Amino acid sequence: MRWIAAFALLVLATPASAQEWVPQRAARLQALDKVTARVTILEARVGSSVTFGSLTINLRSCYGRAPDEVPDAAAWMEMTDSRARPEAPPAFHGWMFANAPGVNMLEHPVYDIRVLECR
Numbered sequence: 001m002r003w004i005a006a007f008a009l010l011v012l013a014t015p016a017s018a019q020e021w022v023p024q025r026a027a028r029l030q031a032l033d034k035v036t037a038r039v040t041i042l043e044a045r046v047g048s049s050v051t052f053g054s055l056t057i058n059l060r061s062c063y064g065r066a067p068d069e070v071p072d073a074a075a076w077m078e079m080t081d082s083r084a085r086p087e088a089p090p091a092f093h094g095w096m097f098a099n100a101p102g103v104n105m106l107e108h109p110v111y112d113i114r115v116l117e118c119r
Contacts, residue, residue, distance in 0.1 A: 021063040024118035027075045029057065032112040041116070054082045055091065055111055062118035073098040073118040079106060 031052040044059040061076040078093040
């Protein structure tokens with residue numbers, strides 16, 4: 001539910017003329033392995049999944065701003081960890097925002113995932 005409130009705040013705080021989110025087909029994600037400090041750029045298509053370490057990242061939706069507006073991206077993702085117990089909830093599900101990564105983020109001891117852009 002945090003993501004609904006976060007998305008609503010971003011929309012309400014933006015002038016009406018700048019609220020155009022354009023659906024996109026893919027996302028560029030930045031993945032960090034906190035143990036090795038390895039940063040990897042991942043490409044994910046809407047409706048498909050990519051893996052990073054023990055995480056499986058399912059990209060459900062991705063929106064970007066119109067070309068004549070300030071660049072931003074919002075992606076709806078669900079992440080599961082293959083090392084988690086079978087009955088455990090997903091490691092993450094919800095919206096992530098490129099310009100506000102702290103609003104709704106993956107809380108994982110080993111990995112960090114951020115949205116860079118939707119295209």
